[in-house]
Amino acid sequence: MFRFVVCSLNLWNNRHWDKRQQALRKFLHGSMPDVLALQELRPTTRAAIDHMLVEYQRVDDDFPGWSHEGNIFWNQEIFSLKEYGAEDFGAVEKYSRLYWVKLVLTSGTEILFATAHFTAGNKIDEKKTGLNPRLSEATRCAEHLNRLTTEKQRVVFMGDLNEDEHTLWRLSAGGFTDVCTALHRTPQPTGPAVPLAGKIPAVDDWIYFRGPIRPMNFEVARCQADPFPPSSHWPVLATFNIK
Template sequence: MLTGSFTFVAMTYNLWGDWELEQREPAIRDLFTTRPPDLLATQELRPRSRAVLDEAMPGHARVHDDFPGWGTQSNLWWREELFDLVEYGATDVGILAPDARLFWVRLRPRIDGARPLVFATAHLTWPGHEREREDRRNLRTGQAEQVAAALDELAGDGACLFTVDINDIGQPLWVLGNSGFLDSFTALGRTSPVTHPVSPLPFVTERGTRLSPLGSPSKAIDWIFAKGPIATRASEVVDFFSAGTAPSDHKPVAATFTLPSVTA
């Protein structure tokens, strides 16, 4: 077994639920066959898309649990030759969607001397949720506070990666930053490219959303945050099309990290 520091690639991806999934399946499969990350976090997962990912990444493991959110909201994959699972969980942080949680795993790199890692994901509440439309209060700010507190309890002074579809461009990001989390672009002195919406999507013909005639503005809402003894090496928003079709209406974010050895 090797010893010392440990470098790997993590990715976060909102898979867009069941929307046009049959048409997008080949593109999802092609993306993860072409460039499977060492760690993958997903949002808007469904049992069918989960099966596609399992097929495309046969060298990866994920959480298997009866709680339905692991198949209808999020799951986490890790390359088995690189990581061992220590424990996992799904923590309620106030996200207003069925079975939505902060989903997390604690992983141990299969390299002597490498530090353990908490790897987590969440999909914060959509701004169009009826409760937010009723009182105009930003629900994601409090959810980000609960996420930060939960991860501090889980990871302590150890390394932590938190991936998220944050559904916002303001206060929830500030909460995470003020809690010690640094996104993979800021860590490199950069700003994130747009992650949503993907254009063009040939099977989407509507303009605007069901709540407004305005089209969705271009924005960065998909992030990988790091905290603790872990170094960001590279980061990108991935542009990927297969036969003219995008795998999702979001773009994945991929970043390379190094865990220092326990003696570093």
């Protein structure tokens, strides 16, 4: 039996970075997730995390999205990189992609990890049109993940989906299960992280999986340092067991 921990976090680009970087450092050093999936990444925050997680690797590619939107860090003591990519799923932000890596454990077990940031309702006139772009975004992400893997291969997909209802049905229809459902847990709000952000609490950040792996635990990490959080979103973590 082998267990590993994944974490997804929307880094809120560079907003209030000077106030919250210490909280992020303490969280990462305390939790040490084996795989860290990030959204709203920027060169400043990427460089900082490089120093915080010196034993980790990430994708290093010329496409600007890997430094200006999303990336995935992994513990190189247990994982090695086989392949990576970035797939367009129709989001409105310039560098929004389905960012993914295929990682291989020392045992030879292969897992695809992926992250995405779905379009927020304030990015388009969603109230006026009544059209929810996240429905098609979820469908396209599921299609990409199913194209990149076989039905029996292990997949972990996580990110800021800006949604807690209809969009999630599309991912389920694509063959993916969210960790809270698998563990019979009630989803907890993943933001806003006070005192830096304030709005109605929402469950926007999710971790999904498929294949012969089993979630063991899930946490919304409400961590702070003097007294700021690491982002406007709380980090979400899950522990998986390899079957």
